Amino acid sequence: MTQTTESSQWIEAGLEEDFPQGLGICIQHNDLQIAVFNYNGEEWYATQNLCPHDDQMVLSRGLTGAASGEPKIVCPLHKRAFALRSGEFLGEGEMSCLTTYPVKREGGKVYLQV
Ligand code: FES
Numbered sequence: 001m002t003q004t005t006e007s008s009q010w011i012e013a014g015l016e017e018d019f020p021q022g023l024g025i026c027i028q029h030n031d032l033q034i035a036v037f038n039y040n041g042e043e044w045y046a047t048q049n050l051c052p053h054d055d056q057m058v059l060s061r062g063l064t065g066a067a068s069g070e071p072k073i074v075c076p077l078h079k080r081a082f083a084l085r086s087g088e089f090l091g092e093g094e095m096s097c098l099t100t101y102p103v104k105r106e107g108g109k110v111y112l113q114v
Helices: none
Strands: 010-015 024-029 032-038 044-048 063-067 070-074 081-083 103-106 109-113
Touching: 010 024, 032 109, 044 070, 044 103, 063 081
Parallel strands: none
Antiparallel strands: 010 109, 024 032, 032 044, 063 070, 070 081, 103 109
């Protein structure tokens, strides 16, 4: 469902209405799986869909929430949490950060910078 725009770095992810508030949707772009989150209707985030804990493509099916006011995503498999803004692992111990992608909305459509 992706298209390139006149700017080669932004891709169209879909219509805003296709992204339910509070949930994630997985977008495929070439070899990338990107989890796009309509966090609260105003704040949108995008991260890699791959959870680095066990290399599973599951983060788009995780639960969104907040940790000390910081938007987060919690993996549905083993409940590891990551900051949606920075991709930082929010638990104890070592864990790779998530790659994050800028999101913009224009004309009712959602775009990701990849
Ligand atoms: S695969 Fe995500 S926490 Fe284990």
